[in-house]
């Protein structure tokens with residue numbers, strides 16, 4: 001298995017910069033997810049790594065070898081596409097065996113390999129069927145089988161689950177994760193689905209307009225988003241982001257607070273923001289709780305409450321600002337009533353309104 005390095009990779013289509021100076025280092029055995037909204041350059045990046053598209057600039061390395069100009073079939077990589085790309089006229093067995101054809105293996109050796117892969121993916125009973133006689137999930141498993149049989153240095157997968165219904169997606173997700181664990185394979189996996197990214201990845205690279213915004217473990221990117229873009233992209237409902245001002249708070253022992261209409265959040269910060277500074281205040285919906293009017297940091301009106309079964313989401317309005325609260329049901333909030341909310345101040349986020357980057361700060365309660 002292999003390490004993949006991407007060094008300063010860019011790709012332009014006329015005026016459009018689809019991928020813009022991307023650097024990535026995917027360790028041997030890692031499951032790296034490329035996550036980002038539609039059109040941010042995920043497929044273009046993956047296709048350049050696969051060798052299906054020449055880069056405008058930059059290099060791709062597999063292990064120690066520079067493969068930037070190596071034809072795709074000579075790269076030790078297997079690609080799995082969203083559309084499965086199976087041969088309709090071939091049986092499942094022949095579809096899986098296809099990449100082995102050029103290797104000059106004996107019929108017996110080929111059959112053995114196909115059977116082993118079919119066993120891993122639970123396709124044993126389907127080997128003589130054709131793709132049109134399979135369900136979407138089964139087709140995707142055949143496509144995975146065709147990648148597995150090559151025993152490649154690394155797997156590249158472009159939204160392999162997006163054609164499956166929710167239930168099948170969840171079970172196939174677990175299968176791919178288990179497969180990764182068993183094989184110890186390097187996987188580079190593209191998706192725009194944050195749940196897939198959070199549950200499958202060892203690390204996530206967030207892409208925005210062709211650029212990498214942040215690379216980190218699922219907990220790192222969720223708990224310490226490097227930018228407002230990352231903060232908003234991960235989490236459902238997404239993070240509340242409020243335009244606010246840092247002020248001195250006489251009732252906070254001369255400390256600082258962050259204020260906006262209906263919002264007065266004490267900021268137990270050690271540094272890096274000053275009174276008068278404009279900031280974007282980020283609060284995840286699950287870090288707000290119902291409290292008494294006296295202790296509330298956010299005051300507003302509840303506009304709607306959604307019942308999700310185990311949890312509730314309340315939509316509130318405070319002055320100009322809208323925000324969401326999420327928690328176990330019942331939250332104790334009802335539409336049309338006042339909302340008095342406390343914030344877990346150690347979980348606050350501050351961003352620079354000029355460029356959206358995270359402002360460094362730490363709660364005073366945390367001693368370093």
Ligand SMILES: Nc1ncnc2c1ncn2[C@@H]1O[C@H](COP(=O)(O)OP(=O)(O)OP(=O)(O)O)[C@@H](O)[C@H]1O
Pocket residue numbers: 013016017018036037038039040041042043044045192
């Ligand atoms: N062959 C092409 N010619 C011109 N523009 C292209 C071409 N391929 C991609 N693009 C543009 O490059 C940008 C990135 O496209 P890409 O397919 O990589 O996005 P993506 O992140 O995979 O999106 P999605 O989640 O919708 O699959 C888009 O603006 C797209 O329109």
Ligand SMILES: [Mg+2]
Pocket residue numbers: 042043044
């Ligand atoms: Mg794509």
